[in-house]
Amino acid sequence: MNLKQLSELLDLSQTTISRALNGYPEVSERTRFKVVEAARKHGYKPNSNARKLATGRAGSIGYVLPVGRNVDLDPHFVEFLSGMGEHALSREVDLSLTPAPYEKESEAYRRIAASRSVDGVYLSSMRNDEQRIALVRGLGLPFLAHGRALAPADGYACVDIDNEGAFHAATRLLLQLGHKRLAYLNGDTDYAFAVHRLNGVTRAMSEYGLAAESLRHHSAAMNEENGYRLAMMMFRDSDPATRPTGVLSASMFTTLGIVRALNHLGLKMPDDVSVITHDDVFPFLKPESFSVPLTTTRSSIRAAGARICERLVDIITGVESEPVQEIWPVELIVRASTGPAPAEGKRAHGRAAEPAE
């Protein structure tokens, strides 16, 4: 049944029917109800769907949501969604989340492509050796990556931040301040961002003549618990002459744990330990909101969400035809958690340094 037929059936103008089905407030609830019922009964697809059918589009962009008993979505995802949602609103598209455990991911992309329930997908949490790029390409699914895989490194559209540059700059600052014993509490190095960051750290170290092997590097899920556990391991009963004086941290949640460990051990920022943290800009927990405000590498994940939605829609509609690798610079914001390395002979704070107390 088309609009004209429905209009005749209900004895209402085509304009009224369109308005009723598209949510305009001029139509009374009674009329709207009548129209919605009739449209459903007679299988009439209203304008938005008709337009979508005409253009061949679903009006939705897709994401395969990792799920599983041991899978924790990163809290920063809410900010990413906020950014994406703001832009999606302006382009009148929905976001469709298809849950899938890691081992059934390919199947999920295949189902999405086959059912044409979305017009394109974005990929995130890019891995070192990324299988999904070839997969979605083979399926003919328009896509954009949030982040970059280590391999394949070219030929696909992405938005990423300069993770290597950010951690290179952060490490260089610590080195300029005289720190020689560094630690990095990294995210999971199965993911490319963590490898990029590690490369930035070791590149800066090598520029200052320090061997990569001297870095205390730990790869773990980025939460408070791991931050605490790893910092305790590193600083408890440690010798002030050999323990790290400069610590890099992959996430604000990790740093909450590092700070708890330092407080517990009576070690001070920045006198005993300088700390630099990556900050995705998270309104619930800000780097200024630490007893000692944190020096950070900063890039808004909300802005990335908006940009990814914008470009994905451009890719779907053919506005963007050549794949662009868009890499955002990251700011290094200095606050009170960084300072000169403690002088070797200087009396250090902390229980470990003063066993006799």
Place this chain on the structure above:
Amino acid sequence: MNLKQLSELLDLSQTTISRALNGYPEVSERTRFKVVEAARKHGYKPNSNARKLATGRAGSIGYVLPVGRNVDLDPHFVEFLSGMGEHALSREVDLSLTPAPYEKESEAYRRIAASRSVDGVYLSSMRNDEQRIALVRGLGLPFLAHGRALAPADGYACVDIDNEGAFHAATRLLLQLGHKRLAYLNGDTDYAFAVHRLNGVTRAMSEYGLAAESLRHHSAAMNEENGYRLAMMMFRDSDPATRPTGVLSASMFTTLGIVRALNHLGLKMPDDVSVITHDDVFPFLKPESFSVPLTTTRSSIRAAGARICERLVDIITGVESEPVQEIWPVELIVRASTGPAPAEGKRAHGRAAEPAE
């Protein structure tokens, strides 16, 4: 074009075509590509869609995602999504997020109902006077509420936690411990959960003969910054004989700020101030992970997400026909942040108490 025709056209068995389109690994990538291309070209809708068309279902549940420059999604939403996704996976449904600013929310629900892009919706962040229930009911959209509005209070399906009971129990514990001057850093009281909790606090106070007016109550967004700001306001330059000794907090992020303020002012938990916090169970920041582990009211928001998905699918498929208001009890877990009220004559910690130091 139907499956039989496509099978003849490609000279492939119907089984192979179904497998190719439904992501089974037995099919080679080359064959899959050929099938997907042909299906697209000839407008063949594969099984999952055919099934959905046959049952009249979209295979998707919807949520209107609040967006706007000043809108921050709560970080606990990632845990809710994880729970929802785990169950959605087992029922083979997707989650569809339709972004909308507050003032265009009704329009979004109307569009969802008209386009039949989802089979049902869940509502969250229920307000005191909730307009959405009548709206989605009028639109004939199956729905389930996460939380309960204050009005209308009956006749719709929901999953909620016993917010009033939780904060009644928390307050009663503080009163049993001898605390008489209480404060509550609440969430935004435009939302029903915050009013339910406040009712729990004042009901317990009245049972102990304390006037509701004596409660120091603040309603604000639940983040670290507000926790710090409000706690500083309450405890800085305050008289130890009149300042609160028992503090209730609506969220772990708020409590991070409270703890920072107490540390800053040299006030100790629980000697100077007892603190009880609501905990949605958040793997990135646990109540045990505070220098002084937190006493909490606890309920898993991830479990709520799974249950809401389960019941919404049951409502859509007609398994659940009568609207059930399912209210979950909340546990009160005692840790080190609560203790007896400081004796009036006892020397108190903190700068405010010792201006001469």
